Amino acid sequence: DSGVTQTPKHLITATGQRVTLRCSPRSGDLSVYWYQQSLDQGLQFLIQYYNGEERAKGNILERFSAQQFPDLHSELNLSSLELGDSALYFCASSLQGNTEAFFGQGTRLTVV
Amino acid sequence: GENVEQHPSTLSVQEGDSAVIKCTYSDSASNYFPWYKQELGKRPQLIIDIRSNVGEKKDQRIAVTLNKTAKHFSLHITETQPEDSAVYFCAAIYSGAGSYQLTFGKGTKLSVIP
Numbered sequence: 001d002s003g004v005t006q007t008p009k010h011l012i013t014a015t016g017q018r019v020t021l022r023c024s025p026r027s028g029d030l031s032v033y034w035y036q037q038s039l040d041q042g043l044q045f046l047i048q049y050y051n052g053e054e055r056a057k058g059n060i061l062e063r064f065s066a067q068q069f070p071d072l073h074s075e076l077n078l079s080s081l082e083l084g085d086s087a088l089y090f091c092a093s094s095l096q097g098n099t100e101a102f103f104g105q106g107t108r109l110t111v112v
Numbered sequence: 113g114e115n116v117e118q119h120p121s122t123l124s125v126q127e128g129d130s131a132v133i134k135c136t137y138s139d140s141a142s143n144y145f146p147w148y149k150q151e152l153g154k155r156p157q158l159i160i161d162i163r164s165n166v167g168e169k170k171d172q173r174i175a176v177t178l179n180k181t182a183k184h185f186s187l188h189i190t191e192t193q194p195e196d197s198a199v200y201f202c203a204a205i206y207s208g209a210g211s212y213q214l215t216f217g218k219g220t221k222l223s224v225i226p
Binding site for chain 2: 002031033035041042043045048050055056058090092094096098099100101102103104105106
């Protein structure tokens with residue numbers, strides 16, 4: 001167990017819908033990363049937060065947004081979902097930005 | 113931003129042989145280089161990491177080397193075992209203006225043949 005908790009583990013939804021993925025980082029970790037992993041693909045960096053502030057942005061679609069709350073948990077919001085958004089979404093946390101990142105178990109999103 | 117290239121994309125070795133995976137990065141400001149192992153259906157897990165002030169690091173059968181001048185780093189696994197079969201990802205952290213972008217390579221699927 002990495003100490004990073006992601007909910008839900010599985011999510012099935014229809015095209016056009018909106019979903020929210022939740023991540024609770026390890027106790028004490030200030031940095032949270034979000035990644036998208038499509039089937040047999042690598043880890044696509046979406047966004048990073050540090051102590052509540054957005055610090056780095058990757059190839060995140062405009063339909064996607066995220067935030068980190070004062071208690072350091074983070075949410076990734078995906079809207080106007082398309083079939084191609086089906087993927088495994090990972091959250092990772094680290095103490096600071098350039099220390100070991102621990103991954104959650106991921107949320108498997110299926111858009112039908 | 114940072115760009116990380118990883119080769120090969122697939123690698124098959126006989127049990128007991130060595131495996132080498134190579135990565136290059138683009139931004140000379142990157143200073144932390146972790147390697148992750150991802151087994152099928154599971155989360156990526158750190159297996160070894162190296163910082164830019166170190167040239168080589170070993171942990172039992174696993175070693176990582178870093179060449180800052182050439183901007184490349186490599187993972188070496190010796191005496192491979194079937195349980196080493198997994199997808200391996202290299203990564204680089206670019207640190208700039210308070211941001212830490214952890215960028216991954218596309219992964220190497222390692223198969224160890226018994």
